[in-house]
Amino acid sequence: xxxxxxxxxxxxxxxxxxxxxxxxxxxxxxxxxxxxxxxxxxxxxxxxxxxxxxxxxxxxxxxxxxxxxxxxxxxxxxxxxxxxxxxxxxxxxxxxxxxxxxxxxxxxxxxxxxxxxxxxx
Numbered sequence: 001x002x003x004x005x006x007x008x009x010x011x012x013x014x015x016x017x018x019x020x021x022x023x024x025x026x027x028x029x030x031x032x033x034x035x036x037x038x039x040x041x042x043x044x045x046x047x048x049x050x051x052x053x054x055x056x057x058x059x060x061x062x063x064x065x066x067x068x069x070x071x072x073x074x075x076x077x078x079x080x081x082x083x084x085x086x087x088x089x090x091x092x093x094x095x096x097x098x099x100x101x102x103x104x105x106x107x108x109x110x111x112x113x114x115x116x117x118x119x120x121x
Contacts, residue, residue, distance in 0.1 A: 001081045009071075013099055020061050020064060021065065068099075071100045086106070090102075
């Protein structure tokens with residue numbers, strides 16, 4: 001991959017990382033605010049449900065943060081954009097859609113098919 005494109009993806013990953021870390025900090029503040037005096041059990045249940053939903057979203061973002069950091073490490077190592085399974089270059093269209101991709105579309109499709117077939121057993 002050309003150095004300009006590598007820089008583009010490095011900036012893209014860094015920007016996404018900054019945004020996710022910023023959101024995580026805001027959520028942490030929201031979750032530590034003491035419970036207000038809620039009128040009834042339904043309000044309390046609704047607040048708890050919203051909190052659980054927020055925590056699930058933040059957990060997914062935590063995983064994405066880890067993948068972004070791995071992507072940045074691959075850039076530093078010179079391995080970014082190379083499929084970890086077959087060693088072929090990952091299409092730039094795929095990287096634009098999923099900058100943390102570690103597999104080319106063919107290998108990822110094969111992995112997903114194997115996962116599906118093992119679940120069906």
